[in-house]
Amino acid sequence: MLELHCHTTYSDGTLTPTELVNAAIARKVQALAITDHDTMGGWDEAFAAAIDQLEIVPGLELSTVCNDRSLHILGFYPDRDLLSAPLNERLEGRKRRSQKIVEKLADLGYPVELPEMGESMAPGRPHIATAMVRAGYVESSREAFDRFLGDDKPAYVHYEKFDSEDGIELLRACKAVPVWAHPCLFRGGYVEEILPQLVEAGLMGIEVFHPSHTLRQVARLEALCEEYQLLMTGGSDYHGPNLETKRADYSSLNSLHLSLDLLEPIKQAASQQRSLKA
Template structure:
């Protein structure tokens, strides 16, 4: 079975790459994508661990971008590491600046925290801030921390530094990756059917149809959009670790045929958006 959306301790997951690989193998996963936020840091450890279990690692990333003023995430599969890592440094440092800004906001609100010591290659995110709030005794759970301070528009929320979805898609294409829109129905800046033509025109190659938050009706809607725009269909649990009431590995029971289509898209990746992308988007 297939998992194309998972996180490790190199971003906001709670399992180290080796632990994630072991858990995935135990759950029956045969191909696992490492898609940490804005970092490739977990790849090497995951690949080394996967050799012991006969498990295939799909190298990936989840870029944090903004579109229509709201957060939009773009998955990128099979990027050329040497091309992607240099521009990622700016995104990585932006995440560190954002974490400090949220900590400053919390202090002004009367809820000081100690930012966790985050190692090299690890991209800080709101879950790290939430854990710090729990450790400081300001919240009982990470969920409470999000609900009170860190959710979009919350009193301590800080948006990502300006990096548009179009820029993210073009960066991934320039680095040989297959860009895929992650969990479209979590996007709060418009309906997928309205947003998709703009992203396809920029070079989007796929759409994450299968996600724990998507309903069967939404699956069907996204599948139709994928057919309309000739996009690769992907899916994954968006697993962040063993969290109460959270998604579990392999819960979607996705077939390996989805990986075959993704690999084919990789082989036919044409770099920056071409005229055929614009034709498919209806924006030519």
């Protein structure tokens, strides 16, 4: 009944916030987090669409770097007024990165154009992969990543340097609850090695439940949460149906069947954050 990691068309999802809310309601979700990459742009539409049918948890997924590898930090219940200005710079960084990728592709002989996106929308590699499919250079987004856009592939461009510790400190300063997203996907070191420095910076939780995590990994992460007194969260990391297959498949939404009991400690932590002096 709880979804704490979902994306919309404001970043690399394929559903608008309204469409995501409607899909979540159909899938019996009772609390839905909007966690687009580096933007809060989808919140208002989601709030308007939800009305009284489900609870919207305002959030985002902040792109940071640790050991020269991508490390994402979920932030729940941030103060929008405090976070807007620094987040705009992160958005501009995503735009600069996307443009560099497009330039690399052109140099390789595969010119594409970035799609037109709204001011608060965050461009990313999935958008470029879709453009490559439409141009006929590849048959699928997966092929685009495997051949050109994936880590260490010919058109890959690193994120602009923004340390994970700085990202966590920014989220804490903006009254958010920072949570390490899908830690077992991190390629820059073992979770046990990285976690202490993130906790020192102010990390408050770990995304324990994620489709990519095995049962053994979940048990390990649960133990780490207990050891460091961290919050546990989870979500399907839902990006919407695959537009290339033309199938309106929502089955992975709410696929983890997480209990609403996970949300109350996060709300309490957010309330404590807001009560802290600036």
